[in-house]
Amino acid sequence: MPTSIDIHCHIMPGVDDGSPDMETSLKMLRIAAKNDITHIILTPHHKPMHHNVSPEHNVAYTDRLQQALDREGLNIKLYSGNEIYYSDETFRELEEGRITTLAGSDYVLVEFHPTNPYKAIHNAAYQVQAAGYIPVIAHVERYSDMVSKPARVEELVDMGCLIQVNANSVMGKYGFGISSFTKKLLKNRLVHFVATDAHDTGKRAPELLECRRFVDRKFGEDYGRRIFYDNPMSIIHNETI
Numbered sequence: 001m002p003t004s005i006d007i008h009c010h011i012m013p014g015v016d017d018g019s020p021d022m023e024t025s026l027k028m029l030r031i032a033a034k035n036d037i038t039h040i041i042l043t044p045h046h047k048p049m050h051h052n053v054s055p056e057h058n059v060a061y062t063d064r065l066q067q068a069l070d071r072e073g074l075n076i077k078l079y080s081g082n083e084i085y086y087s088d089e090t091f092r093e094l095e096e097g098r099i100t101t102l103a104g105s106d107y108v109l110v111e112f113h114p115t116n117p118y119k120a121i122h123n124a125a126y127q128v129q130a131a132g133y134i135p136v137i138a139h140v141e142r143y144s145d146m147v148s149k150p151a152r153v154e155e156l157v158d159m160g161c162l163i164q165v166n167a168n169s170v171m172g173k174y175g176f177g178i179s180s181f182t183k184k185l186l187k188n189r190l191v192h193f194v195a196t197d198a199h200d201t202g203k204r205a206p207e208l209l210e211c212r213r214f215v216d217r218k219f220g221e222d223y224g225r226r227i228f229y230d231n232p233m234s235i236i237h238n239e240t241i
């Protein structure tokens with residue numbers, strides 16, 4: 001089975017609502033290894049009015065988790081990142097280098113409130129680009145204004161955004177509507193990344209294998225390889241997608 005790369009997860013211990021401690025993080029990483037995940041970008045939440053991990057601490061915590069992982073003998077390479085909850089502060093924080101980009105690249109993972117109007121999402125993407133970064137829209141299937149009008153996803157792609165969906169959403173764990181929306185996007189090749197958005201070892205574990213098999217079978221192995229491996233690797237190498 002080909003390997004995959006996860007660009008969105010909350011496996012870094014003790015920094016957000018994801019893994020609470022090192023033991024849980026290592027359990028999550030063992031699950032990731034079983035899912036043939038070989039590279040992971042850790043993306044702790046970066047939110048307004050929150051105690052966020054500074055880029056310096058982010059790198060230090062990533063190194064510490066990598067060392068623990070190496071001692072376990074697991075073959076996974078970790079990178080630092082953030083999941084940015086978009087706010088009026090984001091532009092300035094990006095310009096001042098107070099947010100960690102994905103694996104140190106020009107790509108940034110951006111999320112919104114589920115009921116944010118499309119206009120706000122579109123404007124936010126533009127702001128991120130104006131700051132010099134390429135927006136990766138986190139779990140696009142969560143925003144009601146996108147689900148109600150899938151053509152808007154294409155608009156974002158046309159303006160240079162990249163689209164991420166959660167594996168759990170594709171596999172129907174958030175209901176039929178969300179699942180069929182993500183499948184429609186996959187069919188139209190509007191998805192650039194499938195990620196775990198893992199928070200724990202249970203319902204939100206770092207699992208990609210079932211979804212990878214499904215995408216390979218249903219939408220072709222070439223597309224599967226592109227969105228589970230090649231595109232994520234292009235982020236790691238800071239190459240154009």
Ligand SMILES: [Fe+2]
Nearest residue numbers: 008009083197
């Ligand atoms: Fe997330």
